[in-house]
Amino acid sequence: MAAKNRFPRNVTCKTAHGLAYAVYGSQYKHKQAGNLRLTDIARTINTQDWELAKDIVSTLNAFMASKDLELLEDHFVRFQSNRTLTSVQQQYMSKALNLTKDVWDKMVDIKDRSVSMTHDGYLKLYQMSQPDLSQRFGAILLDEGQDVNPVIANLVQIQTITQVTVGDRHQQLYR
Template structure:
């Protein structure tokens, strides 16, 4: 619910995303809006009523309730530190900014990954306008080679302060060596993780899934497989049956919207006619500890804050962040994700075709700018 992530102290019409536009509502739409607003306020009242258990309280709910109380922390603390300040919900940012004590915000604007969830960059908010700013421009995780790749990516965001790699020498290659005892693959999409895992399981790899295998929507993919085979009685996710008349409609919508998760899921189903059996293989090859794994798989989002010796980027980063058709916000989101992904490697980074293309365009741009 957008209200819970907002700084607002009251549930308003603005929190209905569908009606967040400058156009005026018709009388019928306004009636629906008023009715929906009253019903939603009723749900919220039930949620916060400790004597009413019909609507359970959520983590987001009690955080919102705390923020609405506008607590004064000055009686207990002399300073407050907001970490990951580039990726906070307005509700958290407001909790910090209302305090009358020293405020310290730490973050990296190039690691903002969750704008699609409503997260904002508190580092650049008006409340931090007069704040003293310090920039972290050095990393001991990797050497100059990875830093160079990162700086090329950030140059397309207009970054002027270069990142220095002060760690051990790092190699940048097009592919990881075959004889490594362990490697990590980072992906843009969940379906990309699954696609890669299906390939790796045939090579007798023991696979660690960052976040656990059950968090990668394998059951949803299996449901889609049964849906494509008209075996609707095997589909556990009823929403799939409610949202699409049949699998053909799912394919049409996927192609029309160019949704990367949907398109890659379709590709997996086409390539693996025995998909349920393959998914069972994946579960059998899954391990929980990196010490027991030969391969670690993750999305780039989940890899944030982590590091590995040998990292390869999978070729499912399909959106071209430098396309003239992409809006500035989406461009920065994709460049941020690539930046986070390439800076996870400590010894060897294997780049994908998108990063190679970006580096070539950077080189061409430099050549053209020469007198």
């Protein structure tokens, strides 16, 4: 991390994932992966319906990037632009959400190797735990603040210590 060498010794430089890894990620070393694989999800839910597996992965990714503490219909990406759903679409979404919850439960189960733990997964667990960083730090400096996703933004916003966000709103990745 380049920033570490640019600050005095009384400054601790960490990424959000680095903070989360120390608490949760290290527990999942034996089942970590960079991304969820469609084949693993399809095998876990015992299906050859690749669209369903894809919907589960995209729903889980949307949940892990969100500030929400529970999986919601809002995380189901496929129908987000639809204002009203047909009964068939509603049933499909309900089924997909239930399966996504099952996959999430397997992901966070340390003993269950059927679903890998991703970096965004342990970051989500950390955010959901609502950590109090005031026990370790006097302030937070969030660099590239325009590029943080909602889960990281929430992790910072819930803190009671001084927060400084640095960034360029004209270079925003997440809108």
